[in-house]
Amino acid sequence: MAVSINYDLCEASGVCATVCPEDVFEHHGGRTAIVKPEACTGCWICVEHCVSGAIELD
Numbered sequence: 001m002a003v004s005i006n007y008d009l010c011e012a013s014g015v016c017a018t019v020c021p022e023d024v025f026e027h028h029g030g031r032t033a034i035v036k037p038e039a040c041t042g043c044w045i046c047v048e049h050c051v052s053g054a055i056e057l058d
């Protein structure tokens with residue numbers, strides 16, 4: 001499962017970093033980044049919680 005952030009939509013709320021059970025995201029300095037993409041299990045929790053519709057799962 002490949003997770004990515006669409007930075008055209010991302011408002012850096014940091015919600016994904018809070019809800020992801022695998023710590024795939026890191027949010028600091030007003031920016032959210034994917035730091036452990038290999039840990040993604042494809043659970044869709046981040047997609048369901050993102051307020052910006054910015055997370056894509058393939």
Ligand code: SF4
Binds near residue numbers: 019024039043
């Ligand atoms: S799909 Fe689940 S494991 Fe993957 S990044 Fe989103 S919340 Fe984390």
